[in-house]
Amino acid sequence: MYMKPEGKKRIWAEYQKEIPDDHFFYVRSCIRQTFFAGSEQYFLKILRDDLGKDVYEDPRHTTCTGIGYHGDVVPFETIQAVVARHFALATEAGYKHIAISCVTSFGIYSEILETWKHFPETLERTRENLYKATGRTFDVPETISHTSDIIYKFRDQIARKAKYHLIDISTGEPLKVVEHIGCHYSKMFPKYGVGGAEFPHVLVGMVEAWGGDIIDYPERRHCCGFGFRQYLVQANRGYSLFATRKKFESMQPYRPDMIIANCPGCTMFMDRWQYTIREIDGITYGADGQGIPVLTYEEVAGLVLGYNPWELGLQYHNVQSLPLLRKMGIKADPSERFLAKDGSRLPEPENLING
Amino acid sequence: MKTMSAHIVVAGGGVAGMEAAGTLAGMGYRVTMIEKDDAPGGHLLQWHALFPDRRPADEVISHFRKHTEHPNLRIITGTTVEKVRNHGSGVLVSLSGGAEEQADAVIVATGFELFDAHRKEEYGYGIYDNVITSADLEAMFNRGLVAKADGSVPSRIGLVHCVGSRDEKVNNNHCSKVCCVTAVKQAIEIRKMLPSCEVFCFYMDMRMYGPYYEELYRESQEYHNVNFIRGKVSEASVNINNRLVIKVEDTLAGRPLKMELDIIVLMVGMEMAGAGMRLAEASGMKRGINRFLESTDHHYGNNLSGLRGVFYAGTCTAPMNITDTISHARAAVTETVKYLNSR
Amino acid sequence: MPELMEDLYSRLLQDVRFEEGLKACMNCGICTGICPAAEYYNYDPRRIVDLVQTRNNDIIRELLKSETIWYCGQCMSCKTRCPRGNTPGMVIMALRKLSQELGYFTASEKGRQQFALKRTVGDNVLKYGYCIVSYDVDPKVHPEQGPVWEHYYNHMDDSLARLGGELNGREGPTRLIPDDVLDELKNIFKVTGGQALFDAIEEASEKKAEEMGMEFKKEGRDFEYYRHVVSADNSCHQNEPEDVRKDVYETGR
Numbered sequence: 001m002y003m004k005p006e007g008k009k010r011i012w013a014e015y016q017k018e019i020p021d022d023h024f025f026y027v028r029s030c031i032r033q034t035f036f037a038g039s040e041q042y043f044l045k046i047l048r049d050d051l052g053k054d055v056y057e058d059p060r061h062t063t064c065t066g067i068g069y070h071g072d073v074v075p076f077e078t079i080q081a082v083v084a085r086h087f088a089l090a091t092e093a094g095y096k097h098i099a100i101s102c103v104t105s106f107g108i109y110s111e112i113l114e115t116w117k118h119f120p121e122t123l124e125r126t127r128e129n130l131y132k133a134t135g136r137t138f139d140v141p142e143t144i145s146h147t148s149d150i151i152y153k154f155r156d157q158i159a160r161k162a163k164y165h166l167i168d169i170s171t172g173e174p175l176k177v178v179e180h181i182g183c184h185y186s187k188m189f190p191k192y193g194v195g196g197a198e199f200p201h202v203l204v205g206m207v208e209a210w211g212g213d214i215i216d217y218p219e220r221r222h223c224c225g226f227g228f229r230q231y232l233v234q235a236n237r238g239y240s241l242f243a244t245r246k247k248f249e250s251m252q253p254y255r256p257d258m259i260i261a262n263c264p265g266c267t268m269f270m271d272r273w274q275y276t277i278r279e280i281d282g283i284t285y286g287a288d289g290q291g292i293p294v295l296t297y298e299e300v301a302g303l304v305l306g307y308n309p310w311e312l313g314l315q316y317h318n319v320q321s322l323p324l325l326r327k328m329g330i331k332a333d334p335s336e337r338f339l340a341k342d343g344s345r346l347p348e349p350e351n352l353i354n355g
Numbered sequence: 356m357k358t359m360s361a362h363i364v365v366a367g368g369g370v371a372g373m374e375a376a377g378t379l380a381g382m383g384y385r386v387t388m389i390e391k392d393d394a395p396g397g398h399l400l401q402w403h404a405l406f407p408d409r410r411p412a413d414e415v416i417s418h419f420r421k422h423t424e425h426p427n428l429r430i431i432t433g434t435t436v437e438k439v440r441n442h443g444s445g446v447l448v449s450l451s452g453g454a455e456e457q458a459d460a461v462i463v464a465t466g467f468e469l470f471d472a473h474r475k476e477e478y479g480y481g482i483y484d485n486v487i488t489s490a491d492l493e494a495m496f497n498r499g500l501v502a503k504a505d506g507s508v509p510s511r512i513g514l515v516h517c518v519g520s521r522d523e524k525v526n527n528n529h530c531s532k533v534c535c536v537t538a539v540k541q542a543i544e545i546r547k548m549l550p551s552c553e554v555f556c557f558y559m560d561m562r563m564y565g566p567y568y569e570e571l572y573r574e575s576q577e578y579h580n581v582n583f584i585r586g587k588v589s590e591a592s593v594n595i596n597n598r599l600v601i602k603v604e605d606t607l608a609g610r611p612l613k614m615e616l617d618i619i620v621l622m623v624g625m626e627m628a629g630a631g632m633r634l635a636e637a638s639g640m641k642r643g644i645n646r647f648l649e650s651t652d653h654h655y656g657n658n659l660s661g662l663r664g665v666f667y668a669g670t671c672t673a674p675m676n677i678t679d680t681i682s683h684a685r686a687a688v689t690e691t692v693k694y695l696n697s698r
Numbered sequence: 699m700p701e702l703m704e705d706l707y708s709r710l711l712q713d714v715r716f717e718e719g720l721k722a723c724m725n726c727g728i729c730t731g732i733c734p735a736a737e738y739y740n741y742d743p744r745r746i747v748d749l750v751q752t753r754n755n756d757i758i759r760e761l762l763k764s765e766t767i768w769y770c771g772q773c774m775s776c777k778t779r780c781p782r783g784n785t786p787g788m789v790i791m792a793l794r795k796l797s798q799e800l801g802y803f804t805a806s807e808k809g810r811q812q813f814a815l816k817r818t819v820g821d822n823v824l825k826y827g828y829c830i831v832s833y834d835v836d837p838k839v840h841p842e843q844g845p846v847w848e849h850y851y852n853h854m855d856d857s858l859a860r861l862g863g864e865l866n867g868r869e870g871p872t873r874l875i876p877d878d879v880l881d882e883l884k885n886i887f888k889v890t891g892g893q894a895l896f897d898a899i900e901e902a903s904e905k906k907a908e909e910m911g912m913e914f915k916k917e918g919r920d921f922e923y924y925r926h927v928v929s930a931d932n933s934c935h936q937n938e939p940e941d942v943r944k945d946v947y948e949t950g951r
Binding site for chain 2: 725726728731732733736737742744745783
């Protein structure tokens with residue numbers, strides 16, 4: 001590794017954000033709940049059962065409309081009022097700390113809070129709009145955290161309860177981990193991110209606490225390629241694939257064992273495009289040409305704590321994690337990946353990577 | 356003559372301070388020059404050669420050494436001026452360590468500090484071995500060896516202009532004036548030392564404002580094959596071969612460009628010195644939005660502090676090259692003498 | 699709307715994101731240097747900002763009708779870096795909004811795609827309370843989602859149960875959002891101009907479909923114009939000017 005840790009520590013010290021210790025109001029993510037439902041469930045489980053924290057979820061909360069906002073079909077005034085409605089639900093339930101499961105949402109919450117600070121009239125207009133539309137009023141929350149901030153805060157506690165580590169048990173060597181932050185986490189508002197905008201500490205802190213080594217590669221800070229309309233509209237998808245491919249080509253020489261991703265969208269794209277690239281070009285990336293599993297930080301935390309990988313949802317990635325689990329010494333029966341409600345086996349999907 | 360026995364304290368022993376102190380001493384005044392480091396000389400001591408003619412910095416240093424060797428001139432080192440205030444008909448000068456000097460006039464010549472390149476996080480200074488500053492490169496010239504951290508010979512070096520200058524993100528909107536010509540000078544020196552090494556300057560505007568600067572720019576292209584790409588570097592990273600990779604827009608082509616480099620040189624700009632800021636804060640001297648000392652009028656009063664008997668010299672007021680700093684210090688001497696004579 | 703077509707720059711200034719996004723640009727290119735869109739499309743965010751800061755009505759009108767304002771992926775990497783504190787991505791957002799309000803977006807192939815975004819993400823928000831819902835990600839339309847998604851999609855109840863959720867349940871992931879909550883969202887959209895933007899997109903798109911002689915339906919996605927806008931690709935978007943310097947230096951040495 002060429003990056004000098006003392007240099008980074010110096011920068012991280014400049015960006016210490018306040019992450020509350022307890023009592024969170026939880027808002028879900030369109031993409032995470034759709035594609036990685038297990039991650040959201042295990043975030044709640046880890047916080048509540050392993051760490052004994054109070055996390056409240058009001059089923060009346062909704063999308064923040066962020067994908068629509070960055071797809072340019074939802075105006076700023078509208079998304080401010082939708083987010084304000086979540087603040088109203090939090091206020092009604094007596095919560096002051098918002099825990100956000102999505103990086104796009106987190107960026108939007110940051111943008112809205114900053115806008116309200118610099119243009120107080122926009123806060124007033126939002127209060128009026130929300131009241132007129134729903135009769136609700138709200139307090140501006142004291143803190144907003146991305147859910148990874150919270151896992152970061154308790155990373156050492158998780159490490160103390162660890163059953164497995166990010167270590168290759170056959171060699172004792174740390175796993176080589178690529179971290180991907182997601183542009184909207186802190187590129188827009190560096191002070192809202194743990195460790196700022198350049199190589200934030202949020203995922204590095206987790207990986208190092210749990211035994212892994214971080215890879216520093218040239219396209220580390222580059223976008224995963226979601227690009228909102230660039231993925232959502234079929235004709236534009238080349239953009240998305242191009243950006244992701246560039247990242248993979250750039251990280252490949254370091255032979256990564258896994259990717260840990262902050263943002264649910266990035267997690268999905270970096271997984272899905274590996275399948276697409278294999279189908280188009282026959283290329284599989286990773287240490288042994290077996291693909292690079294792309295995990296959410298909840299999934300990684302869950303593995304470390306010893307939860308069943310198939311209840312975390314690791315099987316719902318195109319790049320299956322079996323070689324990774326073996327390396328970590330986690331015993332998991334691949335035939336139990338795809339089960340029906342009654343516990344019977346479902347037909348297995350074909351053509352998975354490491355299937 | 357009564358006035359000739361007047362005592363003048365000069366705060367700072369860099370180019371401006373040395374010029375002012377030596378000149379006043381030569382005119383018969385009693386002068387005390389306060390220098391924060393172990394010896395006078397300021398930033399000049401770190402420089403290898405000077406633009407535009409690449410004369411050795413040592414020549415200028417020995418000039419100033421002679422200029423400041425005078426029985427009327429007392430030099431106190433390892434000390435800073437903490438505060439000045441009017442006291443009786445003169446100025447009471449408080450020094451670090453608690454001592455005080457009673458002066459008839461004070462010249463503030465606290466100078467500049469180089470921008471701390473760590474603050475431009477995206478360029479990786481302090482993180483990547485081969486990202487260095489223009490000052491680090493001068494030190495390499497002094498050692499007579501330009502090499503990568505592992506000792507190997509670089510084959511491509513990039514000089515990044517405007518690091519910490521013209522940049523709202525680091526609260527410096529000003530141009531530091533001398534970095535463009537420094538880059539051209541350093542580019543030529545690299546090319547002379549390492550004829551097989553390609554050199555690129557990444558600039559936003561080439562501000563070759565001084566005499567023979569534009570000529571130096573032309574010379575760098577015509578005789579030394581220095582390349583110029585118009586674009587502010589977006590970020591630097593490192594690849595598996597420990598080569599740096601930069602991203603920049605080649606704005607004249609209108610296309611993003613990625614390039615591998617062995618060494619990146621950050622052309623760090625000038626900022627108001629911390630010691631000067633503390634002095635200004637304690638003494639009620641006004642500073643501009645660029646944090647440099649603000650004189651009473653930037654056309655015809657640009658050595659005047661607004662405090663009775665206190666004058667400004669050199670880069671504590673704005674970025675300047677050595678020639679302009681000397682001129683500004685001489686003007687401060689004129690203002691000081693005019694003031695003393697009128698008392 | 700001739701009076702609206704007057705000072706377009708003033709219209710942009712009414713958008714707080716524009717006020718935040720553009721102070722003054724010195725064309726340094728730091729935004730383009732790290733822009734994912736600039737690497738893929740024939741696109742230069744610096745150039746857009748420079749054109750907008752002319753404040754020239756005709757230039758801005760041309761931009762609002764152009765392809766180029768639709769290339770940005772809103773990663774906002776430009777915001778971190780700009781030495782003048784601009785955010786080209788936010789300038790783009792303001793331009794796109796105005797382009798839709800004035801109906802100019804249908805003049806370009808990439809702009810016309812806004813109709814598809816409205817009919818997918820936009821409609822989903824008011825129908826289901828989320829931008830994306832699992833039962834709307836049809837593997838036939840999303841082959842890139844791969845075999846794992848096809849499996850999940852076909853066994854959603856079973857798979858979700860394993861992960862602690864229930865499709866259209868009362869709580870948890872992919873729960874059903876009740877009608878009273880959706881009514882609140884609809885009211886918010888009415889009060890804040892969200893519905894008006896939807897209407898503007900629909901109206902201009904219907905007009906464009908008629909002009910192009912294509913079938914158009916008031917709802918859904920199964921008709922000619924929709925299929926056209928999501929798939930049309932005139933293949934000119936990536937045409938790059940020849941650049942020998944880039945070609946040579948990027949291949950490395």
